[in-house]
Amino acid sequence: MVKEFRELVRDRRTLAMLIVMPLLLLVIFGYAANFYVSSVKTAVVGPQASQVVTRLPSFFDVTVTQPAGTQADAQMLLRDNKVDVAFVTGTTPVPALVDGSNLFAAQSAVAALNKAGNQVTTQVLYNPGLKTSWVMVPAIIGLILTFIGTIITSIGMVRERESGTLEQLAVMPIRPSRVILGKIAPYFPGRGAGHDHRDRAGDRSVLGPVQRQPVRVRAGGRDLPVRRARPRRVHLDDLADRRPGDPDRVLLPPPQILLSGMIFPLEAMAAGVRWIGYLLPLTYFTMISQGVMLRGAPITSLWLPFVVLAAMAVVVFTGATLRFRRDLAPGRNPDPARPAHGQPAATDPAAAGGQANPAAAGGQADTVGAA
Numbered sequence: 392m393v394k395e396f397r398e399l400v401r402d403r404r405t406l407a408m409l410i411v412m413p414l415l416l417l418v419i420f421g422y423a424a425n426f427y428v429s430s431v432k433t434a435v436v437g438p439q440a441s442q443v444v445t446r447l448p449s450f451f452d453v454t455v456t457q458p459a460g461t462q463a464d465a466q467m468l469l470r471d472n473k474v475d476v477a478f479v480t481g482t483t484p485v486p487a488l489v490d491g492s493n494l495f496a497a498q499s500a501v502a503a504l505n506k507a508g509n510q511v512t513t514q515v516l517y518n519p520g521l522k523t524s525w526v527m528v529p530a531i532i533g534l535i536l537t538f539i540g541t542i543i544t545s546i547g548m549v550r551e552r553e554s555g556t557l558e559q560l561a562v563m564p565i566r567p568s569r570v571i572l573g574k575i576a577p578y579f580p581g582r583g584a585g586h587d588h589r590d591r592a593g594d595r596s597v598l599g600p601v602q603r604q605p606v607r608v609r610a611g612g613r614d615l616p617v618r619r620a621r622p623r624r625v626h627l628d629d630l631a632d633r634r635p636g637d638p639d640r641v642l643l644p645p646p647q648i649l650l651s652g653m654i655f656p657l658e659a660m661a662a663g664v665r666w667i668g669y670l671l672p673l674t675y676f677t678m679i680s681q682g683v684m685l686r687g688a689p690i691t692s693l694w695l696p697f698v699v700l701a702a703m704a705v706v707v708f709t710g711a712t713l714r715f716r717r718d719l720a721p722g723r724n725p726d727p728a729r730p731a732h733g734q735p736a737a738t739d740p741a742a743a744g745g746q747a748n749p750a751a752a753g754g755q756a757d758t759v760g761a762a
Contacts, residue, residue, distance in 0.1 A: 418664070419649050419650065419664070420649075422660065422661040422663070422664045423649055423650055423655050423660045423661070423664045423665075423668075424649070424655055425655060425656075425659040425660060426495055426655065426656070426659065427499070427659055428495050428496045428499040428656060428658055428659050429450070429659070430449070430450055430451070430452040430658075431450065431451060431452065431474075431475040431476050431496045431499065431500050432452055432454050432473070432474040432475050432476070433447065433451040433452055433453045433454065433455075433474055433475070433476045433477070433478070434453070434454065434455035434456070434457070434460075434465060434468045434473070434474040434476070434477040434478070435447075435453055435455070435456050435457075435477075435478045435480065436455075436456075436457040436458075436460030436461065436462075436464055436465050436477065436478070436479055436480065437457075437458065437460060437461075437478075437479050437480030437481040438458060438480060438481050439480035439481060440456050440457060440458045440460070440478075440480050441456070441458065442480075443478055443480050443485065444456060447478075448503070450499075450500075450503050451476060451500075451503075454473075454474060455468060455473065455474055460479075461479070462479045462486070462488075465477035465478075465479050465488050466488060466516065469488055469489075469490045469516055469517070469686070470517075470686045470687065470688055470692070471688060471692035472490070472492075472493075472678070472682060472686070472688065472692065474490070475489070475490050475493050475496045475497065475500060476488065476489050476490070476500045476504075478511075483510075484509055484510050484511055484512045485510065485511050485512070486511075486512050486514060487500075487504050487511045487512065487513050487514070488514050488516055489501060489504075489513060489514065489515045489516065490516060490517060490686070491515040491516055491517045491518025491519060491520075491521055491525075491685075492517045492518055492525075492526060492681050492682075492685040492686055493656070494518070494521060494523060494526045494656075495656045495659065496656065496658065497515060497518070497521055498521060501513055501515065501521070516686075517685045517686045518685060525685060526681065526685070527653070528684075529677065529680035529681045529683075529684045529685065530651070530652075530653040530673070530676075530677040530680065530681070531653075532680055533653075533673050533676035533677055533680055534647075534648065534653065534673060536676070537647070537672065537673060537676075544574065544575055547574060548574070561715075567712045567713075567715045567716040568708075568712045570715060571708065571711050571712050571715055572708075647671055647673055648673075650664065650665075650667050650668035650671060650674075651668055651671045651673040651674040651677055652668060652674055652677055652678075653673065653677055657669075657674070672700055672703050674696075675696035675697075675699050675700050676696075676700065678693070678696045679693050679696050679697060679700075
């Protein structure tokens with residue numbers, strides 16, 4: 392028991408799992424696990440827009456008012472995810488368009504609109520039945536991409552380390568950035584090999600490039616010691632080659648799921664927890680996948696999350712390259728007690744620049760002769 396307690400004190404990873412993980416989950420579930428939406432972004436268009444705005448309850452947070460707007464303008468605002476609800480004035484009862492792709496906001500808005508009775512007619516777009524699966528499946532696709540990309544590329548790194556070919560790559564005349572790119576490039580999602588080269592429909596798709604960005608973010612950072620603009624995760628290569636003092640990478644998979652808006656709406660989270668969600672790549676992939684699959688949103692309305700994902704990919708890829716160069720590139724040995732790859736140890740007489748001990752050599756020769 393004393394031995395186990397001593398090892399537990401020295402093992403920072405296990406201590407973090409025992410102490411930090413429960414506290415983290417309590418904070419996340421306490422401040423992020425909230426399905427209640429207190430307000431929804433609202434647009435009011437049509438000739439009577441100004442009058443309708445004054446009569447709306449505070450639940451409808453009016454952010455867009457267009458007296459000259461039409462129903463087509465209202466649908467475009469919903470498609471571009473600028474508002475959750477759009478009122479089209481000029482007729483009685485007033486049509487209220489609701490964005491069904493934002494499930495929890497739509498449910499709250501429909502419940503509030505039902506209280507208005509015959510004064511408003513409610514029409515749910517993009518998810519008419521307000522089905523949970525319609526909203527969850529696009530987000531789950533991103534989750535699968537991130538975790539499968541991480542697992543597969545980590546297995547590749549473990550295999551390289553076990554076979555010793557990773558050190559061979561380090562001593563080859565190849566830049567570290569090209570080594571890292573070559574390792575993760577085969578796992579980029581893309582068009583199938585069976586597609587005809589004349590078919591350009593896949594090239595016009597938004598999801599193809601977007602899928603590649605989350606995989607770059609996840610796969611490119613598998614060798615990084617800490618997380619940059621995204622939560623840490625389980626690395627299989629950590630399990631194969633974990634050094635004392637390395638930061639833990641097992642603590643934060645739950646925020647990737649809970650804080651990305653996949654389960655709980657970002658609008659319902661506390662401000663401090665919500666900003667953590669904005670640092671996760673899955674958050675932006677979910678925005679893009681739901682926009683494309685449910686609303687048919689064009690790239691012009693999805694450029695911001697795509698740019699954020701691309702920036703994350705660049706940062707993570709750069710960090711992975713620097714880590715590879717620091718740990719495996721020859722000629723760089725920050726630890727004098729540890730010989731660099733491909734170099735003999737300092738305790739080797741030949742490495743120290745001297746000759747081997749003649750007596751030791753002679754003794755070894757005599758021993759071999761006697762044998």
